[in-house]
Amino acid sequence: MSRTKEMSDKTVPMAGLNLDFSESPVIYDFIQSKNFVQGIMGPVGSGKSYGCAAKIFIKAVQQKPSPIDNVRYSRWAIVRNSYPMLKTTTIKTWLDLFPEGTFGPMLWTPPITHHIRLPAREGAAGIDCEVIFLALDQPKDVRKLLSLELTGAWVNEARELPKAVIDGLTHRVGRYPTKRDGGATWHGIWMDTNPMDDDHWWHRMAEKEKMTGAYAWKFFKQPGGVVPVDVENLPDMPEANDHIFASGKWWKVNPKAENIHNLPPGYYQQMLLGTFDYLKTLGLRAQPTASNDFKVRREASAAPMQRLITGKPGLIVNRDCKLLRKALAGGYHFKRVAVGAGQERFRDAPNKNEHSHIGDSFGYLMLGGGEYNRMTRTHQLGGRPMGQSSASTDFDVFA
Numbered sequence: 001m002s003r004t005k006e007m008s009d010k011t012v013p014m015a016g017l018n019l020d021f022s023e024s025p026v027i028y029d030f031i032q033s034k035n036f037v038q039g040i041m042g043p044v045g046s047g048k049s050y051g052c053a054a055k056i057f058i059k060a061v062q063q064k065p066s067p068i069d070n071v072r073y074s075r076w077a078i079v080r081n082s083y084p085m086l087k088t089t090t091i092k093t094w095l096d097l098f099p100e101g102t103f104g105p106m107l108w109t110p111p112i113t114h115h116i117r118l119p120a121r122e123g124a125a126g127i128d129c130e131v132i133f134l135a136l137d138q139p140k141d142v143r144k145l146l147s148l149e150l151t152g153a154w155v156n157e158a159r160e161l162p163k164a165v166i167d168g169l170t171h172r173v174g175r176y177p178t179k180r181d182g183g184a185t186w187h188g189i190w191m192d193t194n195p196m197d198d199d200h201w202w203h204r205m206a207e208k209e210k211m212t213g214a215y216a217w218k219f220f221k222q223p224g225g226v227v228p229v230d231v232e233n234l235p236d237m238p239e240a241n242d243h244i245f246a247s248g249k250w251w252k253v254n255p256k257a258e259n260i261h262n263l264p265p266g267y268y269q270q271m272l273l274g275t276f277d278y279l280k281t282l283g284l285r286a287q288p289t290a291s292n293d294f295k296v297r298r299e300a301s302a303a304p305m306q307r308l309i310t311g312k313p314g315l316i317v318n319r320d321c322k323l324l325r326k327a328l329a330g331g332y333h334f335k336r337v338a339v340g341a342g343q344e345r346f347r348d349a350p351n352k353n354e355h356s357h358i359g360d361s362f363g364y365l366m367l368g369g370g371e372y373n374r375m376t377r378t379h380q381l382g383g384r385p386m387g388q389s390s391a392s393t394d395f396d397v398f399a
């Protein structure tokens with residue numbers, strides 16, 4: 001990727017395209033990455049799809065030309081969880097960057113394909129870049145994916161897909177072009193995603209069990225879109241100074257957030273107000289959680305169960321909360337896994353089943369209902385427990 005002094009050092013000059021990543025340094029580093037599997041996580045609108053789509057063409061241009069006809073051959077898959085999402089978002093981003101008027105027509109009969117052919121001319125090698133769009137809710141597309149001979153693949157919104165899909169893809173890349181045409185100069189997979197729960201495979205691989213070695217997966221993380229602001233750090237007239245009060249906290253746009261200038265003005269501010277305001281219209285008073293760490297949520301759920309208040313259990317669940325009672329009576333649990341030689345272990349994350357969302361919600365409810373304050377204040381009190389308080393249990397939680 002060449003750079004010139006006149007240009008920003010994060011500009012990618014390329015035939016027919018003017019790619020500028022000076023607003024998005026993490027995306028730029030991600031695009032440069034040569035790791036076999038790479039992932040980027042970031043907030044909504046941070047330029048992930050744009051960067052991932054651009055990377056296809058950047059890699060196609062970097063492919064060594066075939067010794068036979070001086071053409072740079074490459075073939076890529078773009079994978080999404082569902083066909084509607086593929087069409088409404090992934091392909092839309094692709095065509096914004098590579099319009100049919102300039103890069104040739106798309107083939108809309110499945111599998112949807114954009115075959116870009118730029119002939120060799122005046123000594124410059126030609127480009128033959130085939131891009132195949134696949135949605136994994138289409139059995140035909142899944143069969144196709146597992147039989148493709150690819151150079152590489154982009155997995156869009158990877159948190160929506162099981163890790164097995166990425167594992168399967170690793171066997172399909174690096175197979176095109178063939179040795180006859182010089183082989184693939186680089187091959188591999190890149191993925192993008194919005195943030196996920198901390199019990200997700202991505203979180204585990206990026207934060208807890210990092211791979212090592214030549215084929216280690218590499219994970220990049222963009223800065224968040226907004227950051228909370230402590231009251232003592234607020235400017236005079238905060239609202240007039242781009243600070244927003246939402247759900248009991250002050251916020252401002254993260255000065256390190258990427259891609260802001262390519263978004264409509266007030267994008268994150270509106271979103272911040274939007275989510276909580278929308279919940280308010282449904283009669284739900286939502287507030288940001290103190291922590292989404294599973295261990296913290298688990299402790300917050302367990303603590304009231306181990307407490308007695310004037311001789312009565314610290315937690316009483318109304319009989320009408322049938323699903324919650326089922327979840328707490330064992331439905332929400334760790335998964336038992338065989339580890340060989342007849343041995344078993346428990347996973348350190350809850351088993352995803354029909355009880356897990358309810359169990360997770362209960363943890364958040366307890367955190368916001370005072371358990372987080374209790375946990376952190378007990379710590380501040382040097383381990384001495386806080387005084388007990390009792391609430392009337394004779395009320396309708398849904399009133």
Ligand SMILES: Nc1ncnc2c1ncn2[C@@H]1O[C@H](COP(=O)(O)OP(=O)(O)OP(=O)(O)O)[C@@H](O)[C@H]1O
Binds near residue numbers: 020049093194
């Ligand atoms: N480097 C760039 N140069 C110019 N425009 C960009 C750049 N990166 C992103 N954009 C524009 O910013 C907008 C948001 O980008 P994009 O859709 O790639 O974000 P995203 O992180 O994939 O969002 P989401 O989380 O919603 O999937 C789009 O209109 C896109 O065209």
Ligand SMILES: [Mg+2]
Binds near residue numbers: 048049050
């Ligand atoms: Mg996107």
